Amino acid sequence: MRAAVARWTVVELLHPIPSLLTTLAALGFAWIFGIGPRDRRFWWIGAVMLLVQFSISALNEWADADLDRRARRQRPIPLGLVSRGAALAIAVVAAVGAFLLCVLADLGPFALLLVGIGTACGWAYDLRLKATPLSVVPFAIAFPLMPFWIGALAARPLSSLVILFLGGSPLAAAIHLADAIPDRDADRAAGLRTLAVALGTPRAELAAAGLLLLGSLVSTILVIRRGQSSTAALSLLAVVASGLVVGLSSRAGRISSSIGKWMVIAAAALAAVPLVAQASGR
Structure with a gap:
């Protein structure tokens, strides 16, 4: 054993x-x-x-x-x-x-x-x-860079892939911040000044939720402007989920940081799917 x-x-x-x-x-x-x-x-x-x-x-x-x-x-x-x-x-x-x-x-x-x-x-x-x-x-660079790299391999026009950064960077930043919040006290005790430590409570929670909402809104606007009704529905669902996270984050003391972390990750993933689908041209 x-x-x-x-x-x-x-x-x-x-x-x-x-x-x-x-x-x-x-x-x-x-x-x-x-x-x-x-x-x-x-x-x-x-x-x-x-x-x-x-x-x-x-x-x-x-x-x-x-x-x-x-x-x-x-x-x-x-x-x-x-x-x-x-x-x-x-x-x-x-x-x-x-x-x-x-x-x-x-x-x-x-x-x-x-x-x-x-x-x-x-x-x-x-x-x-x-x-x-x-x-x-x-994180804000590397996460959207991954589908950008794959889109380039798939010979998609680079101009159509830029939207991955417009919506993906805020989503990636939200995920990183939400992931760091549960470790904030331990990081502070260790002398680390991460973004979650620097912002403190409840600003870090609100920042994560705000970045999530921003990325979801960008995704939705871009998709709707291009007339993709099926992916637009998914984007709108992501916006609703993001709004829920924002509301809960305003009550940071009433929700577990671990639960909040997974809510942000789930909502960000939901918002990223139509964004990538739109960039792929499918």
Whole structure:
């Protein structure tokens, strides 16, 4: 039993669940853009995304090793299951592997550039921005960059993909802020000044809800202007859900931050689907 726990703890260096969920999201976006399992690019997209996530995750563990040790967190490096050098090596090898896959798959220089930008966002968060109010910036760039990258691979006009940033960046910022709120007290105690810490209660909750509502409204306006009635209905539902989150956030003391976090994630995902569908032209 202990051996199994130890093995899982080692695997946690790669943040397997978030990494797999992000990869599945990328594959879902690929499908929306018309790149299905019968297209070899579908599997290349999954492999590249998984390696990028592994790289960012391993570097995050490397960068947080001292903080985790002081906080006595049950993480691979403080427990002595993985050395800091090994974690850094895994981060570098995974990143290089992602770039090599882009080359081997012949995805093109622009796709390689976008993968580099996405990886750089993750590394910047790990190494510099995580403990600052600017921690939201890499998320606001990297999350909409993922469907933008896939849309470029699907040969969609870049002008039609810009809407992914107009609506996706506020949604990504809302998710990041909502995810950081439950850890706000622990981060403050550790001396970290994340955006959630800097804003405090209830401004962080209201900011997350406001960003969610902004992204949902942008998504809805863009979709309705293009006459997409089916996706417009989904966008309107996202706006209603966002409004509910805003209302509950105004009573921040009456709702669990963990529940609020998952409400924001669910509403943001709901708003993102018609946004990506609109960008795909389907």
